[in-house]
C-alpha cells in the first residue's frame with residue numbers, strides 16, 4: 594500500500610503522468626469514480642451539488658459502452674449519492690466503502706457500525722452546535738463540515754480524532770474542508786477490490802479517479818490490480834496519472850467515449 598487515508602500521503606517515487614498520455618480501452622478497462630470534486634464541482638453547501646448537464650451523456654455512454662463496468666465510490670451516503678446521480682444508471686458504494694447499492698450486491702447487516710456511530714453522535718452534535726458547524730449524519734459516517742468556518746478546522750479535526758479514538762471500529766478521515774468518523778474496516782480500496790470479483794468488472798483493468806486524500810485507498814487498490822489511479826488537482830498522491838482540473842478530466846473522458854475504442 595502506498596498510503597493510508599487520514600494520514601500523510603506518501604508520494605510515488607515518480608511524478609504522476611499527465612492524463613493526456615493515458616491510453617485506456619472501453620473493452621478492457623473498468624472505471625471507478627469519486628463524486629464530489631470529480632464528477633461534480635465542489636460547492637459551499639453539500640446539499641446543492643450537481644453533475645454538469647453537459648457531462649452526463651459521457652457518463653451514460655461510458656456505462657453502456659463498457660457493459661456496466663462503472664461504479665461510483667463516494668464518501669456520501671448511498672441514497673444521497675443516488676439522488677445526485679439521477680437519472681444516470683451508475684451504481685454506487687457509499688459511506689466510504691460501507692453501503693453497497695443493491696445492483697452491486699447490497700450491504701448486509703450494518704447494525705454494529707450504526708451502534709458505534711451512535712456512541713459518538715452526542716459529543717459531535719455538541720461541538721457542531723457550539724461552533725455553528727454543519728454535521729452531516731450518514732448511514733456509515735458522520736461528517737463535520739468547516740468550509741464556511743475554516744477558523745475551526747484544527748478544532749474540528751481534533752474533535753473527530755478524539756471521538757474516533759474512543760469508539761471501537763471507527764476511524765478519523767480528513768477530506769476537503771471536512772473531517773469525518775467512518776467505519777475502520779472499509780474504505781474505497783476495499784470497495785474496489787470487492788467489486789472486482791463481480792461479473793461486470795472481473796477480467797478488466799481498474800481505473801480509479803478522484804480528487805481528495807480519501808481517494809488514495811482507491812488509487813492504491815486499482816494499482817495493486819494492475820490498473821491505475823488518476824488524481825484530479827494538485828497535492829501529493831500515489832496515483833499514476835494526474836488531471837490538473839476537473840474540467841480537464843471531463844474533457845478527457847468525453848473524448849474517450851466519443852472515440853469509442
Ligand SMILES: O=P(O)(O)OC[C@H]1O[C@H](O[C@H]2O[C@H](CO)[C@@H](O)[C@H](O)[C@H]2O)[C@H](O)[C@@H](O)[C@@H]1O
Nearest residue numbers: 628629635636637639667668669740769770771
Ligand atoms: O468521496 P466523495 O464523493 O468526494 O465525497 C466526499 C465528501 O463530499 C461532500 O463534501 C465535500 O463536498 C461538498 C460539496 O461540494 C463540500 O461543501 C465539502 O466541503 C466537501 O468536503 C459530502 O458532503 C461528504 O459527505 C463526503 O464525504
